[in-house]
Amino acid sequence: MKIIHFADLHLGVESYGRIDPATGLSSRFLDFLSALDQVVDYARQNKVDLVLFCGDAYKSREPSQTQQREFAKRINRLSTSGIPTFLLIGNHDLPNAINRATSTEIFDTLAVKNVYVSNRPDIYHIPTNRGIIQIASLPWLRRSGLLSKEDTKNLTFEQINQRLQQVLTNIIAANIPKLDPKLPSILAAHVWVSGAQVGSERSMTIGQEHMLLLSNVAHPAFDYIALGHIHKHQVLSRNPPVVYPGSLERLDFSEAEDDKGFYLVEIEPDKETGKRQVSFDFHPVTGRRFLIINLDIEPQDADPTSTVLRAIAEQEDKSRDAIVRLNISLPAKIEGQLRDNDIRNALKEAHYFTIAKDIKRETRLRLGKWTAEELTPLDALKAYLESKKTPPERAEILLKYGERLIQEQRTRRG
Numbered sequence: 001m002k003i004i005h006f007a008d009l010h011l012g013v014e015s016y017g018r019i020d021p022a023t024g025l026s027s028r029f030l031d032f033l034s035a036l037d038q039v040v041d042y043a044r045q046n047k048v049d050l051v052l053f054c055g056d057a058y059k060s061r062e063p064s065q066t067q068q069r070e071f072a073k074r075i076n077r078l079s080t081s082g083i084p085t086f087l088l089i090g091n092h093d094l095p096n097a098i099n100r101a102t103s104t105e106i107f108d109t110l111a112v113k114n115v116y117v118s119n120r121p122d123i124y125h126i127p128t129n130r131g132i133i134q135i136a137s138l139p140w141l142r143r144s145g146l147l148s149k150e151d152t153k154n155l156t157f158e159q160i161n162q163r164l165q166q167v168l169t170n171i172i173a174a175n176i177p178k179l180d181p182k183l184p185s186i187l188a189a190h191v192w193v194s195g196a197q198v199g200s201e202r203s204m205t206i207g208q209e210h211m212l213l214l215s216n217v218a219h220p221a222f223d224y225i226a227l228g229h230i231h232k233h234q235v236l237s238r239n240p241p242v243v244y245p246g247s248l249e250r251l252d253f254s255e256a257e258d259d260k261g262f263y264l265v266e267i268e269p270d271k272e273t274g275k276r277q278v279s280f281d282f283h284p285v286t287g288r289r290f291l292i293i294n295l296d297i298e299p300q301d302a303d304p305t306s307t308v309l310r311a312i313a314e315q316e317d318k319s320r321d322a323i324v325r326l327n328i329s330l331p332a333k334i335e336g337q338l339r340d341n342d343i344r345n346a347l348k349e350a351h352y353f354t355i356a357k358d359i360k361r362e363t364r365l366r367l368g369k370w371t372a373e374e375l376t377p378l379d380a381l382k383a384y385l386e387s388k389k390t391p392p393e394r395a396e397i398l399l400k401y402g403e404r405l406i407q408e409q410r411t412r413r414g
Contacts, residue, residue, distance in 0.1 A: 001130045001184060003050045004043050005280075006262035007228030008247040009036060010092065011067045012059035015252065016323045016352040025066070027351065031288045033070055035248045038285040039262055040074050044081045048264075049128040051078055054228025054245070055090025055140060055190035062095070063103050075107065079114045084126050089119040089139035090190040090228055118188070121171045123178050131183075133267075136175045136222070138168065138189035140229070164210040176221045184267045184276055185221065190228040193217060196244060199231035199255055218242050223267055223278050232258060233282060241265075241280055249287045253325055256290035288351065289322040291315060297330035304330060305339045312346045324350040329358040377406050 009032065017028030043051050057063075057071055078085045087104045094102060107115040116124055118137035125134050155163070172187065179185050192211045217225050218237045225242040232255070233246030245263050250256065261284040270277050295311050297304045308328060312319065324347060330338070335357070347353040381402045385395045 001050070001128060001133060001267045002046065002048045003052055003133075003186075003224075003265040003267070004039060004048050004262055005052045005054065005224075005226045005243065005265055006039055006245045006248055007054035007190070007226075008056045008090070008231055008245075009053075009071075010056055010059045010247060010249075010251065011036075011071055012063055013249075013251055018352065028288070029067070029070075032249045033074075035260065035285045035287055036071075036074050039248070040077050042262075042283065043078060043083055047129070048083060049130050050126065050133060051083055051085045052135070052186070052188060052226050053085065053087050054188055054226050055088045056092040056228060057087070057090070058092055058103055061092060061103070068103065068106075072106075075112070075115060079112055082114065082129070084114045084116065084128055086124065086126065086135055086188065087115065087117045088137055088188050088190055088228065089117070091140040094140060121175065123175055125183075134179060134183050134185045136172070136179065136185065136187045138172060138187065138191060140190045141168070161210050165212055165216065168210070168212055169216045172217065172219070176219060179221055181221075184223050187217060187219070187222045187225045188228075189217060189225070191217075192229055193227065193236060193242070195236060196230045197232050197234055199246070199251075199258065214242065223276050224265055224280065226265075231255065233261070233263075235280075241278055243280060245282075248285065250290050253290050253292060253323075256292055259284045260287050261285045289318065291318050291322045291324045291350075292327065293319075293324065294327045295329065297328065297334070299331045299334065301330075301334060304334050304337050305342055308338070308343055309346050312343070316349070319347065319353075320349045321351045324353040326353065326355045327358065328355065329360065332359050332361045335359055378403055 011029065011032050013032065014026040014028045017026040017031075019025070020027045020030055023030065039051070042048070058067055075085055075087075087107065089102050089104065093104055101109075102119050104117050105119065108117045116126060118124065118139050121138055121141075123134055123136050125132050168191070194211050194213050214236055217227075218240055220240055222240055225237075225240060227242065227244045230244045231247040231251065232244070234244050236242040236244070243263055246258065246260060247255070248262070249260055250258065259282070261282055263280050264283055265278065265280045267276055267278050269275070293311055293315055295308060297307055301307055308326075312326070326343070326347065328338075340355075343355065378399070382395075382399060385398060390398070
């Protein structure tokens with residue numbers, strides 16, 4: 001049985017994009033659709049038995065009609081090819097109002113063939129070309145749906161999260177006895193598992209996060225634990241496999257060095273033992289490249305613009321059609337020598353670029369009649385406290401702790 005596991009598509013992210021003249025759509029929207037097309041094409045060409053999507057189809061909880069149309073086109077290609085598709089609800093898929101429909105619920109409403117949508121915990125038995133597979137689902141659940149106001153009364157955030165962790169763990173545990181051990185089984189969850197390396201999801205967080213421990217999800221009853229929510233692809237455990245595929249496209253510069261793609265999971269019976277064997281391999285997709293060029297210009301540089309242009313030329317192949325950030329650090333006295341138009345022209349082959357300047361200005365901190373450079377660290381602290389008119393008893397305590405820290409630093413260096 002061959003399964004594609006991917007997550008965190010986030011259609012609607014349009015940062016660093018421009019309008020595509022042929023379609024009138026954001027070029028970044030087209031980038032994300034291209035990544036999804038690669039998943040769909042691979043599934044069809046390799047006769048995959050199941051496509052498992054672990055949440056966050058869109059960036060917004062209220063996606064536009066165009067975004068929904070384009071997503072539905074790709075899901076329909078899988079459906080008409082006879083490939084079952086399982087769609088788990090992520091935190092970005094939940095509507096702003098509790099009683100409104102989720103963004104992917106339309107597939108259930110229209111009873112689209114071969115498409116299964118999970119917006120509540122349950123066990124799904126999905127027929128595939130190689131038999132039935134069972135999926136225990138844990139979509140993103142609102143805190144209000146898990147704990148009442150009375151449950152959280154007078155609790156700290158940490159205590160609330162501990163309660164949430166227990167409730168979610170109980171949901172998973174309650175479904176395990178319902179599994180048929182003769183059938184392959186997967187836990188599909190959109191959740192933050194502790195120990196995972198986070199990525200750009202930090203900047204896209206909606207509401208307060210709750211977290212599960214690895215031991216809460218890594219149960220041997222499951223052949224594979226398919227996760228969504230964290231944008232950096234990673235394997236948290238190999239036995240049983242606990243896997244984040246990461247986001248399908250780079251969302252910002254924090255992911256410049258990250259490979260993006262999906263996992264191909266294969267489950268097959270061991271002829272000798274009768275037990276199921278699981279393998280999983282990461283398959284990168286081709287996406288928009290993010291490139292960061294860092295440049296530190298020395299004070300004695302007679303032609304800083306030429307220095308910048310040489311640095312750009314050295315990255316010419318990588319910057320073409322890429323999203324580029326040029327970081328220039330230089331002294332204030334030569335800032336005026338930079339020819340901004342020449343620099344922007346040198347980056348014209350980039351898909352999108354930003355230029356950030358860090359201007360170094362020489363300053364000398366004055367403490368009364370001295371500059372900080374003329375004092376020992378302890379004297380400088382004393383002068384600072386005097387300048388702030390710190391009460392003598394508090395100044396004495398701060399000086400004592402300051403002296404201790406200074407001594408510790410000297411000991412470490414020595």
